[in-house]
Amino acid sequence: MKKKVIVCLCTALLSCSVMFGCGSKSDANTQTESQTTVQTETQIQTESQTAAQTEGAESTSAEILADGIYSADFNTDSSMFHVNETCDGKGTLTVKDGKMTIHITLTSKNIVNLYPGLAEDAQKDGAELLQPVTDTVTYKDGTSEEVNGFDVPVPAIDEEFDLALIGTKGVWYDHKVSVSNPVAVEE
Structure with missing residues (x-):
């Protein structure tokens, strides 16, 4: 009798593991395929956005701005490094x-x-x-x-770029800066 119970339990256990094991493996494959599809779609979208941004950056750089002199905002990531208040x-x-x-x-x-840089x-x-x-400033x-x-040197308008500085203490610091809102200066 004990032998029959053990055989039945083993058979039930084996059946359950086959049923649930295969099911979760199938679910895992489906999930992996879904993730791969989502990742591929995301990569395509990202590549499209990057291409559009590159085209946009080219159109906002010197190509749009004719040779000349402009007043433009100089933006920095630091309150310690900025243009003069004047x-x-x-x-x-x-x-x-x-x-x-x-x-x-x-x-x-x-x-x-x-x-x-x-x-x-x-x-x-x-x-x-x-x-x-x-430069001489008058307050x-x-x-x-x-x-x-x-x-x-400005690589592009409305795009952050690296600009390092060194002060009188001899220490270099990294900063992110950008130039925006160019307005032609009348001569």
Whole structure:
């Protein structure tokens, strides 16, 4: 009798494991196929969006802006690194032969060099650092001050790009900046 019960239990157990094991394997395959389909569709959508953004970036860069001088917003990711208050958050964007450069006037002479890229790359041999020029600003109260200004290459309008800086303390910092809202300056 014990033998029959054990055989019946083993048979039932084996039947259950075959039924549920195959079912979950099938569900797993279906789930994996669904995930693969979703991932493929997502990749296609992402590639389409990236292509559209690239086309959009090209259309907002120097191709749209004719050679000339513009006033443009200079946006940074830091309250410690920004244009001088007398400039109202703006710089002078120059477009010539399809290349854009923005002149920014800073708040002091404490930032001694800029680098269009990452701080790590700025410290390598042969890195071309942006050199400061002396700008004079006049505040609302009538006082004037000499501060550093820089001509920064702009790869595209409305797109963040890396800009590293080094101050008088000799430490490099990474920042993200962007240039937006160019408005032609009347001559």
